Amino acid sequence: MSAILELRGVTKTYGTRIKTEVLHGIDLAVPRGDFLAITGQSGSGKTTLLNIMGLLDRPTNGTLAVNSVDTAGMDDEAITALRGRTLGFVFQFHHLLPALTVIENVMMPLMADKGRETPGMRDAAAALLKRVGLGERLNYKPDEISGGQRQRAAIARALAMKPAVILADEPTGNLDSVSSGEVFALMRELNKSDGTAFCVVTHAADIAKQCDRIVEIVDGRLV
């Protein structure tokens, strides 16, 4: 089984004077098409783990392989390119760029990759937005749509580069239960239809239950 992400003995220590080890020897593999829930108490290290899996942060010790390639020796530019092409992100807060329209936000990862807008980009972004139910809101600004719509736009943005895996840190944490259910259902459906893997950090037990796998972090260790 080919894992997209594979962590071996990952530890993370914060601080230079007072050192606190937040993660202690994490081993975790995310195979293609996986739908993984990561749960744990507040402060247990879920976000820290997700940042390392998402190449947003580097482990203190241990290795992270993306598509079986070790990332330890890569420089910032290589990491940035790999992150942009392989991984997508959804956060608790939507983090859409307020200066851009919804469709421009979805095109952003594509433009960052190619360095400019190229033919077909706009159509691809529009198609994605249609899939997440925002086909009528392409040229709205983020502050002109609802919270659930913003989070769906954020999911469309995460999908733009057709990433192998999307890392979602409490994606429904800011939403009411109806929107929350819709957003989660959307992620499940995308996982089924496209085979995009998802790693979802969540506190909600009912959401975790609907995932393929659940791992729990307790004090920086997987149980």
Add this chain to the structure above:
Amino acid sequence: MPFSVFIAFKYLLDEKRQTLFIMSACAIGVAVMVFLYGLISGLQRSLVDRTLGSQAHIILNANKEKPRPLAEAGGDTAVMARVERGFDRPQMIADWPRRLEAIAASSGIVAAAPRLTGAALLRRGDVTRPVGVSGIDPESFTTIVPLAKSVVAGRYDLVGDEIFVGKDLADDLGVTVGDRVALQTRGGAFNFLISAVFDLGNRSVNENQVFVSLRQAQALLEAPGDINQIDTRVGEIFEAERVARRLEKETGIETISWMEQNSQLLIALRSQSSSSYLIQFFVMVAVALGIASVLVVSVVQKRAEIGILRAFGTKRSVVTRIFLIQGAVVGLLGSTVGCFIGTGLAMFFRDSAKNPDGTPLFPISYELSEYVVFIIIATLVGIIAASLPARQAARIDPAQVVH
């Protein structure tokens, strides 16, 4: 459109008030620069024009001898040199028609004219005045010093015993065109008929100089066929000193440029220029600080957005560029507006400060190339001002700012 330009413009357009604010700062700064530059260069041009209105750019004069050492300096010997007046009679330029031609054809020189200078007493009735007499060829002389244009009465012509006198001398003696005056030298007294009264805009010249034909001067000063001075005009007035030094080496005749003759004026102009540059420099420093501080705040406000850009594959170098472009655009557009404002101010000033006769106190005008320089400077200032916030933005670590 490159991605960095796209995002930079989105940010500038999204924060309209902030963008307008820093663009105005830049426009005001550039307006001050343009205004000051126009004022200073207009003033200086008019001072230089006025100075050059009554004198040749370079004169070669055989009378003014240089101290010539009798022994060569070298080793332990230092040589003191001074001029010993060797000749009672003024020195002349030998073989002058050929040398005049050579000088006129010399590089940097656009015109040359012969002149014989000397001193005489001008007599009218029982009033006498010591004057400088210049024997000239009116046609070629006026290409060096605009004497023909300076005629306020009479006609610009020296036929036979005709003479030009300055306005102040004419007023002083109570004479005018058609009157007779006498010039007296060791060689005797000669009668002249005033054919023109001139005003070269320089009181000392108007009071002390008279012009006669070359032939008359040669007779008066007992120098038949001779001249002792060649007046020249150069193409580039501020090249005059360099050209003069070269001519002196080539001809061996003592050579003085207008720049040497007016060294005090030039020092004054230069220090005026440098103080105006200093003011312009500090104005631009203030503009740069304004742009930088606004962009620094903008980077702080956009930390999370920059983190998102980075998370979705935007390189550090592109983040840097996004902010540098904002600085450049602010500088470019702000300075373009500033050029208009500065020119408007200068024109208003020019039209409100006038001489009693209604002509402008001094000319103010701009060349397109000067605007281009201002705009380039302001754009560079914008980029430099943006470089600190840009670096700050590029250092942002997505893991720290995105939750």
